[in-house]
Amino acid sequence: MSFIKRHAVGGLSSSPKNKDFQSEGASGGPVLNGKSNTEKHTGAAAAAAGDKEDINCPICMDTVVNKKQLKCKHEFCEECLQKSKKSIGPTCPVCKDVFGVMEGDQPHGKMSWRTSPLHLQGFNKHCGSIVIEYNIPSGMQTVNEQHPKPGQWYSGINRTAYLPDNKEGREVLQLLKKAFDQKLIFTVGTSRTTGMENQVTWNDIHHKTSSSGGPENFGYPDHGYLSRVREELKAKGVQ
Structure with missing residues (x-):
């Protein structure tokens, strides 16, 4: 399989036209649309008082x-x-x-990506893919990074994710890059799959870690995925 490009980034009420004047009201003033001047001034004063x-x-x-x-x-x-x-x-x-600007507790690591002719189901047959690689080495939790258990070791992680190599896919890639720079893609905590503590885990921004197999296998086709991940990024202030 041939790859074309490589990139990398280090982690860190308008007024009515016709005025309907009627006969004078009990106050002796003219009535406009059923309300006397006295009533209007009283209402305005009450509103002003309410503002304070x-x-x-x-x-x-x-x-x-x-x-x-x-x-x-x-x-x-x-x-x-x-x-x-x-x-x-x-x-x-x-x-x-x-x-x-939100900033998470994601440990230091690297995000890189490359384009590939690999086709993702659900997209145009001439559409290739963007392959994203995440590498977060193991390390020590610290207070400065706001990790949950400073002084304890955490286990690192390597993950691969896929996006379609089209306009929307490239836009989502840039949003993911921004989120990675703000330390929002990963966090340190308990693994949802193994139950082990002090693990680098996903931080509620879903990725497609398989190029096929559908949603149940974290892959494509999955209609609406790109829109959903945009909403997840927006919830973290990335848009």
Whole structure:
């Protein structure tokens, strides 16, 4: 089988046109669309008063202090938001929208890829594939890397994954590269297949580790896979 290219990256309400004026109301003022001027001014004053009401922080459930508003429009105490960021990362505690750059605890390693004439079922017969290689060597867990058990050894991992060599496949490749750089592809924890602890495992961004066999064998064809993995990456702020 011949391969063509090799690449590598180190891991680290508009107003109505017609105004309907009616007879004067009880207040003696003109009535517009069934409401007197008095009623309108009263309503506006109430709305303005409502705008000044204290807002409760969704985290501490008390009045917001040093308000911080995220791009999703949710508001929090500055201190509460900082504590939440340290706990769950730069993710809104209410809607889970990512408001910053997420960085995981993936150990140091290497991601490389190459193009191949290998055909993946479900795609055009003239479409080749992109073969991704991940290599994470074994090592020692550290505090700086926020590993779960600093001072203990973890077992490394080698994994191969496949993408179609078309426009969408190449776009997903770049998103995966970005996620790898942000240490989001792998994590250190308990293996879901063996139950062993201190293992380098996938971090909820699904990969096709087989070129065939369908979803049950982590391969192709799998209609919708590329869309799903985009959503998984988006959930980690990678888009």
